[in-house]
Amino acid sequence: MNTVLELRSLTKQYPDQRAVDGISLAIERGEFFSLLGPSGCGKTTTLRLVAGFEEPTEGDILLNGHSVVALPPFRRNVGTVFQNYALFPHLTVFENVAFGLRRRRPNETVDQIRQKVDRALALMQLRGKEKRRPSEISGGEKQRVALARSLVLEPQVLLLDEPLSALDPKLRKQMRIELKELQRRVGITFLFITHDEEEALSLSDRMAVMNKGVIEQVGTPREVYSTPTTRFVAEFLGGVNWLNGVGIRPEAVRMSRTKPRDDDRRSIEGVVNGSTFLGHCVHVHATLASGIPCVVEIDDRMTSFSPGEAIHVWWHPADELPITGTRQ
């Protein structure tokens, strides 16, 4: 295997809390890897440890097989795209992108630097904005300058700290596509930090779900979504119904007015409370016989249920989530 970044029992203890609690991860070269978790789960601390802004209390960080824990950030070959981009307000777009080259490649001539910056700006479609200041460009452009500034140095790993969260929703979706496309083109390993499960699922080759300083599960988005191993992962990625003690996704639960006859289908009776229209589907909220709440995703064009109606919900045993972990 070609591991570019490896975390070994990485721990960060603050006086009041253990932000990162012994996590181990191996990230492959060229991979788009996401670290997903709620705020305060330790994902940003993990990023800051990898970048070198924080020192780990215990554990090791290996870049290309060599420990980098003892190196200050300016000697580590990783790049960071910050949440609010952290562009230098006193420098032009060109100077922002050239900043790293001037520091890290002291032997390059002015022309070589100019060429590299021009190429990076062209890649990020920033031609013509060279002389602008960060205050004079749009949010999406700032984002692209931040990416160009880090990518021009061809880092071993590019760390992205919730880079899309400062954009408005429409631009965010567009940048998501551009980001994936960019990563494929430049072939640099991306470590993407996010609290948005949709971003993690749609962008990643593999992802890790973090909670309270530990990694709950690592896998491809499909694996993590359809076979979550812990209750936290199941609930954080999409909704879960807890029926007869097992977890089932709202889209895997069926609903009908009559009791299903098929034997290998499991069913429970209930009453409809109401429904929420979500555009591409409808979520019907029901209370089941034992008082358990249940959400069922249905296609509104097929059928509709009204509040107070008696219904049966049922599912295939194959759709039961295989939660084995003991973590809450």
Next chain:
Amino acid sequence: MQRLRAWFLAPGYLVTVGLFAVPMLIVCAYSLLSRGPYGGVTTPWTLENYLRVFDPLYLTILWRSVWISAVSTAFCLLLGFPLALFVARAGKRRTLFLNLVMLPFWTSFLIRTYAWMFLLRDTGLINTVLQALHLTGAPLPLLFNNGAVILGLVYGYLPFMVLPLYATLEKLDPALLDAAQDLGASPWVTLWTVIVPLSKTGMMAGCLLVFIPCLGAYLTPDLLGGGKTVMIGNLVQNQFTTARDWPFGSAVSLLLLILVLGLLRLVARKEENLL
């Protein structure tokens, strides 16, 4: 509503007009009159007072005031910048350090200047210690020279440099410093390429706040300079007291005012967001 507004503004107007504009006009008028035989002013009207300023004797004083103020400002910047940076990065203890910077204001400037005289004079603490340790045979001439005046000015006006610098540095986004290091800049390079350029406004404000009062200082050169280091402030004071030449004193103080206003204009044109 309109009347209420006028009433509230009235005290401010009264103070500004009565205690600033009117005295200024009196000074203007005096500067154009002649010296009375027993002090005071008398006719005829004349420009003589302004022409006298160009006497080499007074030009020397003017030049000395400018360079001593410039050197003091430079020292304040040199000492104040690291101090302000330290306070801005001190986290929870920031308020404590900020209060320490302002602590000297709780004592009269006059008393603090006297304290320096006690420290610096031939039989003062510093010379006594140096001699006791046999580091020097005779007392060092620490007091009554340009150096002592600069020391006093730097000491007195350092907080005026630190406070505006602190205000700028405190607002500096820490992510920018992370970003600079991430892009390969060592802390030292980060200081020169990011922190210093981004605190330019604070530096300009601090330098003005130090340079202007230094230019008009009279207490410090009087006490620590011992009458040997005469600055514009001393010249003005002298004309109104010992020399009893009010018209000339008025002319010199107006020239000082013009000098300061000219400087402000110059800086304001360069730094649009400062003033």
